[in-house]
Amino acid sequence: xxxxxxxxxxxxxxxxxxxxRAVRAMESCEVIxxxxxxxDLVKEQFPGKTFLTTPMTKEVERCEMALREAWEGRTxxxxxxxxxxxxxxxxxxxxxxxxxxxxxxxxxxVPGITAATAGAxxxxxxxxxxxxxxxxxxxxxxxxKIEERLRSAAKGDFAIxxxxxxxRKRKDYLRRACEILLEYQSPxxxxxxVRQIARDGQEKHVTTxxxxxxxxxxxxxxxxxxxxxxxxxxxAMVTPRGYRYEKEx
Amino acid sequence: xxxxxxxxxxxxxxxxxxxxRAVRAMESCEVIxxxxxxxDLVKEQFPGKTFLTTPMTKEVERCEMALREAWEGRTxxxxxxxxxxxxxxxxxxxxxxxxxxxxxxxxxxVPGITAATAGAxxxxxxxxxxxxxxxxxxxxxxxxKIEERLRSAAKGDFAIxxxxxxxRKRKDYLRRACEILLEYQSPxxxxxxVRQIARDGQEKHVTTxxxxxxxxxxxxxxxxxxxxxxxxxxxAMVTPRGYRYEKEx
Numbered sequence: 111x112x113x114x115x116x117x118x119x120x121x122x123x124x125x126x127x128x129x130x131r132a133v134r135a136m137e138s139c140e141v142i143x144x145x146x147x148x149x150d151l152v153k154e155q156f157p158g159k160t161f162l163t164t165p166m167t168k169e170v171e172r173c174e175m176a177l178r179e180a181w182e183g184r185t186x187x188x189x190x191x192x193x194x195x196x197x198x199x200x201x202x203x204x205x206x207x208x209x210x211x212x213x214x215x216x217x218x219x220v221p222g223i224t225a226a227t228a229g230a231x232x233x234x235x236x237x238x239x240x241x242x243x244x245x246x247x248x249x250x251x252x253x254x255k256i257e258e259r260l261r262s263a264a265k266g267d268f269a270i271x272x273x274x275x276x277x278r279k280r281k282d283y284l285r286r287a288c289e290i291l292l293e294y295q296s297p298x299x300x301x302x303x304v305r306q307i308a309r310d311g312q313e314k315h316v317t318t319x320x321x322x323x324x325x326x327x328x329x330x331x332x333x334x335x336x337x338x339x340x341x342x343x344x345x346a347m348v349t350p351r352g353y354r355y356e357k358e359x
Numbered sequence: 360x361x362x363x364x365x366x367x368x369x370x371x372x373x374x375x376x377x378x379x380r381a382v383r384a385m386e387s388c389e390v391i392x393x394x395x396x397x398x399d400l401v402k403e404q405f406p407g408k409t410f411l412t413t414p415m416t417k418e419v420e421r422c423e424m425a426l427r428e429a430w431e432g433r434t435x436x437x438x439x440x441x442x443x444x445x446x447x448x449x450x451x452x453x454x455x456x457x458x459x460x461x462x463x464x465x466x467x468x469v470p471g472i473t474a475a476t477a478g479a480x481x482x483x484x485x486x487x488x489x490x491x492x493x494x495x496x497x498x499x500x501x502x503x504k505i506e507e508r509l510r511s512a513a514k515g516d517f518a519i520x521x522x523x524x525x526x527r528k529r530k531d532y533l534r535r536a537c538e539i540l541l542e543y544q545s546p547x548x549x550x551x552x553v554r555q556i557a558r559d560g561q562e563k564h565v566t567t568x569x570x571x572x573x574x575x576x577x578x579x580x581x582x583x584x585x586x587x588x589x590x591x592x593x594x595a596m597v598t599p600r601g602y603r604y605e606k607e608x
Binding site for chain 2: 121125127128130169193194197198200202204205206207209213217219222223224227228231232234237238239240241242243250251255256258261262263343352353355
């Protein structure tokens, strides 16, 4: 029998945001592994499975656990919130598989809805054109590198989606990011943010870059910064793609 | 009764790449509207619906058609390949709704798996860290703007995903893009591309930036350019996120 680990993006939270493929893959597994919070999100929908969890920051151990389970013959799902390939476990699984010699175990990555597009759908259409995705977490990335990417994205007039805009330890990171962007972009640039995407207590806000700088967000928030063309239409944050149509003045 | 248009991302192609939410939304609609090719992809799965199509470049008419159907009382789905908010119809729907005065019609955007994350999953994990998404189509965007974004993304050391890398009329655009990136990035930069994601004839290729420049792609291809850290692990294209683990030997 083939030894197999699926690395599955379960989407932003709600069961119905999972793809049919992700559901089928999880149903085919004996073991489901993930960060405690994400396992709790799906546990009810997949009765009869063995669930294994590790806390946050134990990502390496979590990958080793998944590969060991699969290697011992139990088809295993490693679940990630959002998409497994966007700040998820898909990369580390490939690294650990090679480093620990689990070459008999096949890895299949099953994509999911990432916070960038889930949040964009709630706000309107902020990412309809070219965009950049940047995480403000400096846990694994030096802040200088993050700053350089913010500058490059602003210079290129990309719409920008920020993951991990702040946390208890990084309270002022969003403010620092906004200050950098304000060197290149107008304070009137349309911005938005969404808290608890597809979960209880979901909130959306449309604002400006000037005001975003003064806004407190948390680690459950995804932030969107418009490009020079982004505007508010009704209550929606929309980056026009440039279609031409007759306007009724 | 509420008048409603869903703008739905159906994912890259295969039915099972749709989310449960997208399937349920389509089941709740009387009318399903889209570009001919995408309607053909889903027709079989949704019997009993009224299907309306318009050809490519008739996006404005397609949005007007959807809003008119909804306004007349038929709940309507406007379907897009990938995600409705990434080079999709979500933005134009908001524009046309306002411009044509269909304010009674509610728009709900249902996100889908976009080619960036679907293609990434097939290649390994090229977009695991900060990335930029750029379309090489100059149908609605001046080439100079595209060039500026390529330069900015390369300077920021983003992993890059290119949509619409070429078409019959734009045969040499991918080559021109690679030439720009090569001003900043090594010809050994790991790259990959996927044709016909989640459709019959799916193909994946891992290569280098130097070789990508000489590669002919078509409009059904999505291209991935690594950042300075991206490497090949086994057969996978992986951008490490920076997790630390003990290496053996």
